[in-house]
Amino acid sequence: MSDELLEQLETWHEEDEFQEIVDAIMEIPEEDRDYELTSHLGRALNNLGEYEEALEQFEKIREEGLEDALWHYRVGVSHYYLKQYDEARQAFEAADKLDPEDEDTLEFLEWIREKTAKKQAKTPAKSSYKPVDASNFWDDSEAALQEYVSEPPTDDLIDSVEEQLVFKLPPSYVALMKLHNGGIPNHTSYPTTEGKFITIAGIRGIGRDKPTSLCGAAGSRFVIETEGYPEIGVVIGDSLAPTEGVIMLDYRSSGNVGEPEVVHVSQEKGHKITELAPNFETFIRGLVSQEAGVTE
Structure with a gap:
């Protein structure tokens, strides 16, 4: 040289x-x-x-x-x-x-x-988590039930899904899925720090039986590998046009077994990451009706 x-x-x-x-x-x-x-x-x-x-x-x-x-x-x-x-x-x-x-x-x-x-x-203490009211949280339309909802996951299934994903799922996410395993919320929009809204198509359930399940045919790993999304965690939902992209649990700062943040990752070149919530519990409690916000 x-x-x-x-x-x-x-x-x-x-x-x-x-x-x-x-x-x-x-x-x-x-x-x-x-x-x-x-x-x-x-x-x-x-x-x-x-x-x-x-x-x-x-x-x-x-x-x-x-x-x-x-x-x-x-x-x-x-x-x-x-x-x-x-x-x-x-x-x-x-x-x-x-x-x-x-x-x-x-x-x-x-x-x-x-x-x-x-x-x-x-990060809230695990013991402080109080499940949302599942009877009012979900939109149980026929399409939602067919596309997203599975039987409540057993502890063995949760363990095997986490092993396959190589990430520990947040306690609040697991608790919600044990009550209602995946689905479309009644309120689907989440405000960003930029004053805009991300609107989600649905929340993926824990399992493999539905294509949209975390380890289903079109699950988290499939989406990351085929669409080139960054390897930062787990895809738990898709966002609707014109926003596009996915909602992910982001484990970069917590490690694979810690409490992940929730982020939106754009589908566009470069896959811009927008921080949404410090944890999953904050995310689900912050969802508002689509009429209350406008998508990007």
Whole structure:
């Protein structure tokens, strides 16, 4: 690797020409890229917001990077912006051990502490959950019953679905499904922080017998894999046009067994993620009639 190339990469970095860095390095065969070039590539991908791709590059040089504070720092940045705060904290703590008192590292660690504290404050205690009134919550039309509703899930079925999805379903979601396993709510619109409304087609039940069930023929994994949605959790419903996209349980900040947030993920290119509610209970209690809101 020439000194001239390294100087050019640094110049592009200072000028925020991150795509130039990626393009230049990608022209070099992978087997000819050394630790420093791969580090530059990962950093540029981070700066472009391509955090998953950046992690893939950092993983290729893990063995050498374990003794490099900068490698841990950049890995931490990727995880932080993917909302994988546990992994990010571990990476920044490792960077801090190798390079104590680095201001940027300490700043990220402080941000993670703040976000973790906020998340804990927003998450209700499991014992505080009170099921909604199922008799008034659901629209039990013939079409809704045929498309969505299954028999209440057994504990064994719940366990097997969670194992297949690789995510622990929220207690409030499980409690609601044990009363009425999937369906179309009477109120289907949810307000966003932008002053608009997301309108849902229905809520998927726990099981496999209906195509719309979480593990059905057109379930969560099928939708994510065929439509290219981000691997952040579980699809629990579809949103209606013109909004389009899906409603997901987002486990990025909670981990696979924690309390996920509820988000809308756009069907458009880039799959924009819009935060809706800090947890499923807040989401279902915040639904309003379609007449009360307008879709995006």
